[in-house]
């Protein structure tokens with residue numbers, strides 16, 4: 562399997578909309594996937610102009626759902642574009658992670674579901690994260706449900 566096929570396969574397995582996997586690293590108990598939005602442009606939130614001019618790359622790490630029972634971390638790029646009309650930089654929107662940086666939307670939902678049969682401390686321990694992170698996920702999902710009740 563050549564590298565391009567591998568990238569396509571990983572991208573399909575990751576199953577995050579409009580996101581591609583650039584690089585894969587297996588570090589024993591942890592898998593690190595380097596990802597980026599597929600699109601090379603982003604829309605300026607101030608004026609609506611489409612920008613293709615990347616001003617800066619900003620790399621962050623976020624926990625995601627396990628792969629083959631290994632903790633999975635996404636190394637993701639939240640690119641900063643520069644709008645040619647406003648002349649100001651802006652950050653692209655990443656739907657799978659929202660404004661947060663440390664975990665994906667679906668990982669937060671997965672962790673919080675476990676609270677139904679357990680408590681914060683045990684859920685944190687079972688997922689290899691801190692109590693505070695579980696609390697922040699709880700708070701985040703609670704706020705989100707208030708904004709858009711389903």
Ligand SMILES: [Zn+2]
Nearest residue numbers: 605608644647
């Ligand atoms: Zn603009």
